[in-house]
Amino acid sequence: MMHPKQSEMIKDFQYQFDKKMKMLGLSYTHLDVYQQAFSHSSFINDFNMDRLAHNERLEFLGDAVLELTVSRYLFDKYPNLPEGNLTKMRATIVCEPSLVIFANKIELNQLILLGKGEEKTGGRTRPSLVSDAFEAFIGALYLDQGLEVVWKFAQKVIFPYVEHNELIGVVDFKTQFQEYIHSQSKGDVTYHLIKEEGPAHHRLFTSEVILENKAIAKGQGRTKKESEQKAAESAYHKLRDENK
16 A cells, blocks of 8 residues: 555656656656656655665666767767767766756756655755766656657757857867877967957857967857867867878
């Protein structure tokens, strides 16, 4: 017999989950697998449920699905980057701080089923707990809807952050370009801000890369740092293509 409080929490979860999936434009078939994805061990312990009914197995699966999905995205988006750089970028995207950003974007923490003590001590906002729930959700989505739906979800929730350079250190082209220039013994690299335009709240910066006293590429961004990164990216691809 289910405890009244447990029944109430599950009923509320199912209602909130249905709303969330509609908001995300996702359909689902097996509600039970998602319920497990959001069941923290503290919730399972509070109501003496099956010890494997919490979300850790789905988290294990979701981690692998995320790695595959992000690997495919990076493989396609950066055809000129070597394996080492792709590995670093993937590690930044699937690390705990980034997963928390993705989860918070869609307020996924609201769905987590927690035990009374964990709820009281702020478990709903604990980064490790939130990132685990995000991975478990990915695992559940994969089991229920398949890899293609996970890919579509990632296009909405994960990839935009990468494309807008909103994850610190995802693509550090200045470092990559510097390493490449060093490997080619090509001399000194400097950056020069050549233009700053637009209103104060919406500035656009244009920078150029100077290699051996010659401007070789330009880049634009909403900050000086971003414009330098874009210029370095352009220069990096340009020189690599020329040296193929």
